[in-house]
Amino acid sequence: MELREDVGRHNALDKTLGALVQARADLAAGFMLVTSRASYEMVQKSAAMGVTFLAALSAPTSFAIRHAQRCGMTLVAFARREQHVVYANGQRLVD
DSSP, X not given: OOOOOOSSHHHXXXXXXXXXXXXXXXXXXXXXXXXXXXXXXXXXXXXXXTOOEEEESSOBOHHHHHHHHHHTOEEEESOOSSOOEEEEOGGGOOO
């Protein structure tokens, strides 16, 4: 598990992805959680690095949803302990 923070949500994602790559983590085996809105750029960066599951605490942009659908990424938003909303490729989730 890696945790990074920054004033900018994109910078925090970049730092986390970089740390995971340096640790030689299998990015497809886990998920990425962002405490912000999921943007197209966040989906694009994550998918390019091999992340297959992106969860966000806030709403995704419509462009992020379309891109996640196209690239096969599972995109979940409004992620809370007992509930969430699946926006793309929910087949990775287990009941």
